Amino acid sequence: ADFRKINPNALKNLFKLLSLFLLLSTLNAAAWGAAPGGVKVGVLLPLSGDLAIFGEKLKQGIEQAQQELPGVIDLRYQDVEFDNKKVLSAFHQLVDIEKVRILIGPFGPGQTLAIAQQAQAKGVLVLAVSLCDPRFQSFSNIFCVYPSVREQSQPLLTWFSNQFPGRIRSIAVFFDELDAAAEARLVLREFAKKESAEIVVDQVFPPKDGDFRPQLAKLLNRPVDLLVVGGAPERCLQLLRQAEELKLNFRFR
Numbered sequence: 364a365d366f367r368k369i370n371p372n373a374l375k376n377l378f379k380l381l382s383l384f385l386l387l388s389t390l391n392a393a394a395w396g397a398a399p400g401g402v403k404v405g406v407l408l409p410l411s412g413d414l415a416i417f418g419e420k421l422k423q424g425i426e427q428a429q430q431e432l433p434g435v436i437d438l439r440y441q442d443v444e445f446d447n448k449k450v451l452s453a454f455h456q457l458v459d460i461e462k463v464r465i466l467i468g469p470f471g472p473g474q475t476l477a478i479a480q481q482a483q484a485k486g487v488l489v490l491a492v493s494l495c496d497p498r499f500q501s502f503s504n505i506f507c508v509y510p511s512v513r514e515q516s517q518p519l520l521t522w523f524s525n526q527f528p529g530r531i532r533s534i535a536v537f538f539d540e541l542d543a544a545a546e547a548r549l550v551l552r553e554f555a556k557k558e559s560a561e562i563v564v565d566q567v568f569p570p571k572d573g574d575f576r577p578q579l580a581k582l583l584n585r586p587v588d589l590l591v592v593g594g595a596p597e598r599c600l601q602l603l604r605q606a607e608e609l610k611l612n613f614r615f616r
Contacts, residue, residue, distance in 0.1 A: 401437040405457035407450060407468030408492070410442040413595040417470060418442075421492055425467065443469055447477045454478045458487055465490070472496035473542035479505055494543055512546040520554045523589070531588045535564040535613070537578070537602060539594025547593055563587060568594055568602075575602045579609055587613050 406425060408418035422440070429436055439461055441453035450469050457463040458481075465488045469475055475491040479502045482489050488504050495507040495514075509515075523531060534555055538544040548565065555562050563585060566578045579602070590606075590613040592599045606613075 401435045402465065403437045403439060403461065403463045405453075405461070405463040405466045405468075406438055406440045407443050407453055407457075407466060407470070407474070408440070409445050409470050410440070412444040413598065414445050414470065416596060421468075421470075439463060443474065445470065445474070447474055450474045450477050454481065458482075458485055464488065468492050471542045472498070475499070475505060475507075496542075496546075512543045513550050516547065516550050520550070524554075524558065529558075531558050532560050533585075533587050534560055534562045534589045534591065535582055535587045536562055537564075537566050537568065537575070537590075537592045537594075539568040539598060541594060544593060547591075551591060560588070568598060575605045576609060579606050579611060582611055583609065587611075589613070 406422070408421055409415055410418045410422065425438065429438060439457055441457060443449040443453050454466075457466065464486065466478075466482070467490050469478070470492050472491075472493050475489065475493050476496070476498060478489070479499075481487075483502050483504050486504070489502075489506065491499075491505060491507045492509075493507045494509045495511045497511075499505045499507060534551065536548065536551060538547065544567075551562065554560075564578070564581050564587075566581075569575065569578070592602055
């Protein structure tokens with residue numbers, strides 16, 4: 364999916380539901396950290412760095428919901444980039460100092476799990492802007508907004524199997540160091556085994572601003588039927604541009 368095309372209106376509806384829930388909970392407002400401007404809600408998002416494009420879209424949706432339900436939520440933003448240390452620092456600021464008891468974010472399973480135990484121990488509700496992860500099931504206070512990697516990828520892989528039976532024999536995989544990469548690799552290995560295909564290259568993105576061409580060169584003169592790329596949009600586009608420069612051809616990508 365191209366997250367540059369996220370529609371803030373779709374996200375707005377999710378946060379309006381949260382706002383309505385808080386509005387109905389005003390009889391016990393103190394438990395949720397009520398303030399004169401509404402219930403205090405901490406927002407942990409990547410507002411800078413490689414994933415800022417995601418964070419800004421999410422912020423737009425949250426703020427649209429706040430404007431349509433004025434006085435319900437007092438938003439407290441923290442920019443955590445995509446850094447677990449910054450998430451923990453922001454959690455301390457919001458929960459221990461500002462006495463916030465509801466969090467929107469953080470972004471992704473890894474960051475969510477970094478604060479999960481502390482949040483549960485302190486009675487903090489976390490609406491994670493994250494793929495659902497099986498490890499969340501251990502925490503009664505963690506809620507997620509996106510289907511898991513397996514739930515999202517299985518319909519697409521099933522479509523490939525049905526539309527192109529026996530035609531996918533070689534797969535190249537390039538993933539950023541995202542939390543979801545491990546599960547995505549597992550799903551792709553299962554798919555390759557089912558299709559009697561081979562994963563000919565499995566690479567992690569080079570460091571920020573790094574060059575993909577040394578990795579892509581491994582595919583020169585080697586036919587690849589399916590290219591799978593996962594990471595920040597600009598990095599994925601950089602990989603595809605450099606693949607074109609090397610005149611690499613893929614049946615599907």
